[in-house]
Amino acid sequence: MDSVTENLQIERIIIHEIFKRTISDKPCIPSYSTAMLTMTKEGKQALQQRLVEALGNNSHSIEMEINDIKDEGMPSFTKKIYGLSDSEFIEETKYIADKLAEAQVSMQYPGGIIVIISGIVGINKHPCCAIIKAEVHTGFHKKKVKESISAEYLSDLFLTPQQKLYKIGYFVFSKKGTTVLVYDHNMTRSETKQAAKYFYDSFLGCKIADSSKIVTQNFFLLTREFINELEIENDKKLDYQDDLYSYLKNKNTNTLSISDFAEKHLDLDHRDLYQAYMKTSEFPITAIVKELDLIKNKLKRRKISFSTGVTLQRSKGNLKEVVEVLASSATSTTLKISGKLTDQIT
Amino acid sequence: MTEKEFLDRFHTEISLYENYGKYIKETILHEVSDAGLPDHWFVIEPSYRVKDEKSLLAKAFYRNKNYSDPYNDITDKVGLRFVLLTTDQVTELTELIENISIFNFRKDRDYLREQNQNPTTFIYQSMHYIISLKKEIEYCEYIFKNNIFCEVQIRTLLQHAYSELTHDTIYKPKTIAEPKTHRLVARSMALIETTDAIFSDVSKQVCIVKSKNDIVLNSLKTEYSNRINFEQEDRICNILLDYYDEYIPTFNEVYEFISKKTFIIDRINDRALEKLLYRQPVILILYYLVYKIQNIVLKLWPFTQEELEPIYTDLGFCLPSL
Numbered sequence: 001m002d003s004v005t006e007n008l009q010i011e012r013i014i015i016h017e018i019f020k021r022t023i024s025d026k027p028c029i030p031s032y033s034t035a036m037l038t039m040t041k042e043g044k045q046a047l048q049q050r051l052v053e054a055l056g057n058n059s060h061s062i063e064m065e066i067n068d069i070k071d072e073g074m075p076s077f078t079k080k081i082y083g084l085s086d087s088e089f090i091e092e093t094k095y096i097a098d099k100l101a102e103a104q105v106s107m108q109y110p111g112g113i114i115v116i117i118s119g120i121v122g123i124n125k126h127p128c129c130a131i132i133k134a135e136v137h138t139g140f141h142k143k144k145v146k147e148s149i150s151a152e153y154l155s156d157l158f159l160t161p162q163q164k165l166y167k168i169g170y171f172v173f174s175k176k177g178t179t180v181l182v183y184d185h186n187m188t189r190s191e192t193k194q195a196a197k198y199f200y201d202s203f204l205g206c207k208i209a210d211s212s213k214i215v216t217q218n219f220f221l222l223t224r225e226f227i228n229e230l231e232i233e234n235d236k237k238l239d240y241q242d243d244l245y246s247y248l249k250n251k252n253t254n255t256l257s258i259s260d261f262a263e264k265h266l267d268l269d270h271r272d273l274y275q276a277y278m279k280t281s282e283f284p285i286t287a288i289v290k291e292l293d294l295i296k297n298k299l300k301r302r303k304i305s306f307s308t309g310v311t312l313q314r315s316k317g318n319l320k321e322v323v324e325v326l327a328s329s330a331t332s333t334t335l336k337i338s339g340k341l342t343d344q345i346t
Numbered sequence: 347m348t349e350k351e352f353l354d355r356f357h358t359e360i361s362l363y364e365n366y367g368k369y370i371k372e373t374i375l376h377e378v379s380d381a382g383l384p385d386h387w388f389v390i391e392p393s394y395r396v397k398d399e400k401s402l403l404a405k406a407f408y409r410n411k412n413y414s415d416p417y418n419d420i421t422d423k424v425g426l427r428f429v430l431l432t433t434d435q436v437t438e439l440t441e442l443i444e445n446i447s448i449f450n451f452r453k454d455r456d457y458l459r460e461q462n463q464n465p466t467t468f469i470y471q472s473m474h475y476i477i478s479l480k481k482e483i484e485y486c487e488y489i490f491k492n493n494i495f496c497e498v499q500i501r502t503l504l505q506h507a508y509s510e511l512t513h514d515t516i517y518k519p520k521t522i523a524e525p526k527t528h529r530l531v532a533r534s535m536a537l538i539e540t541t542d543a544i545f546s547d548v549s550k551q552v553c554i555v556k557s558k559n560d561i562v563l564n565s566l567k568t569e570y571s572n573r574i575n576f577e578q579e580d581r582i583c584n585i586l587l588d589y590y591d592e593y594i595p596t597f598n599e600v601y602e603f604i605s606k607k608t609f610i611i612d613r614i615n616d617r618a619l620e621k622l623l624y625r626q627p628v629i630l631i632l633y634y635l636v637y638k639i640q641n642i643v644l645k646l647w648p649f650t651q652e653e654l655e656p657i658y659t660d661l662g663f664c665l666p667s668l
Contacts, residue, residue, distance in 0.1 A: 002662070052664065053665070056658075056659075057663045123606070259666065262641075263668075268645055269642075272642055276638075
């Protein structure tokens with residue numbers, strides 16, 4: 001599967017500013033630009049790179065389903081603006097800023113810059129649109145004053161490589177339909193997943209794919225299969241399988257992805273192999289929302305089986321903490337198990 | 347034939363022999379270059395030499411050779427020598443000489459044959475050919491008949507070193523050398539034979555890697571100049587081919603890839619003016635490798651990461667964290 005950000009070429013950029021609500025039931029009116037943003041070649045390249053880092057292959061972005069099919073919903077509206085003239089584009093994007101201000105129902109949600117980008121993507125140059133909500137933060141700017149170097153304090157930086165400070169909705173329009181990717185740091189963690197909802201749901205009109213449960217199950221089955229087929233020591237396999245259990249059972253994370261698992265748990269030499277393996281099985285190349293319902297029982301116990309019908313399982317925790325594979329051949333395995341033999345149930 | 351008669355005839359024919367040596371040398375070198383073998387093939391400049399009178403007389407009359415017709419029986423009145431680096435090159439050159447259609451040849455010495463006949467001894471090693479012509483040939487103002495001979499010696503640099511050391515002491519003994527000396531010299535030849543075999547292995551291994559990469563690189567160069575509007579450079583091509591040696595794809599794989607992902611050529615054209623990396627034909631392979639093995643590429647990348655980032659971006663890939 002090729003990336004939906006492959007050959008991304010930015011054509012038009014405009015920014016507007018939105019503000020934090022001061023009264024809970026009324027959105028603040030955004031401040032609108034009246035002209036398109038012009039950027040140097042380097043600036044464009046950097047912006048393209050930010051988008052790909054957040055949305056591309058192996059990123060933490062999530063492919064979502066379209067929920068709001070109305071004309072004024074973001075999926076349809078962004079499709080419409082691609083073909084507009086520059087002046088119409090400037091005018092119509094104000095509506096996008098209004099919609100975001102409207103969706104920010106809580107006074108806790110910060111204001112920021114909304115960047116609306118249209119361009120083309122892929123080998124076939126499909127139209128695409130990206131909407132970035134970027135929070136403004138602070139930093140310093142190096143300045144040369146006469147012979148010495150000084151630093152200027154800046155309070156209005158945005159779109160630095162610090163990904164936590166922006167959210168992106170990204171639409172690609174092809175003959176097959178509209179593909180939506182959403183990047184929001186809040187989605188990746190369980191404790192903040194609710195805070196992400198206003199952006200992808202109320203504003204972008206999207207929802208988490210119904211297939212998440214099945215895709216999570218596939219992740220587990222395919223990764224397990226990959227580890228089993230790897231030509232490595234059994235002891236190492238035990239490690240990797242334990243890692244897979246821990247990765248899925250981690251209560252703090254709300255999403256999972258091939259690259260995230262690879263980077264956290266696999267040796268560098270196995271990462272490309274794993275990614276290629278999952279890609280061949282058509283597993284999504286960005287992140288997915290983790291839903292464990294279908295594999296709950298499988299994750300309860302860590303279990304290993306032998307060709308002679310013997311099964312070894314541990315009710316809690318990783319096997320590797322208590323089991324060591326000392327040697328293994330086609331016909332026998334030598335294990336060292338910590339703990340005293342307590343029960344021999346007949 | 348007396349010594350005087352022998353020398354008188356020789357004096358009248360010296361320049362004939364000299365030119366014959368020159369002619370044989372030129373003919374062989376011509377074949378070498380036709381076969382596409384490199385200029386640096388010979389580690390010592392090939393040269394021909396007419397035998398000096400004293401050693402000629404010694405050989406004809408004083409070395410118990412029992413020649414019936416000493417003048418015509420001595421076939422190395424002119425000699426020519428080729429010194430190469432490895433035994434494989436020696437074999438290659440002998441095959442080349444044996445296939446020259448205007449030559450008649452007789453193999454006077456063949457160290458491989460000698461090794462088979464006497465597998466337990468270690469002595470002088472070289473290939474000696476006695477070359478004559480099948481048909482009479484006119485060259486400058488000379489006529490070479492088919493009964494004029496030139497001795498051609500072919501050997502490795504190490505075999506040559508042995509020969510230089512032992513020439514007057516062992517191979518053509520004027521005095522009988524001490525058994526101790528014989529033993530030392532035999533030991534050195536055993537070592538030379540071993541080293542020559544290792545040299546040959548080394549050169550084979552280098553050739554496999556080099557020729558594999560050269561084939562890919564040559565095709566890449568052509569492809570690059572067909573598609574990119576910039577003058578290409580190849581300063582860092584070989585460095586990168588070395589770094590990613592075990593992952594280098596075939597040219598066809600790269601060709602198929604860039605033909606499918608047509609935008610890659612546009613991006614290279616965009617950046618070639620400002621960036622050295624994009625003026626290297628190897629950039630085509632780099633895109634392919636990032637697509638296939640993104641983690642390994644980053645791990646092995648010898649330059650700064652910033653150089654690599656745009657390639658990942660073009661392909662829609664995040665830069666992996668290692």
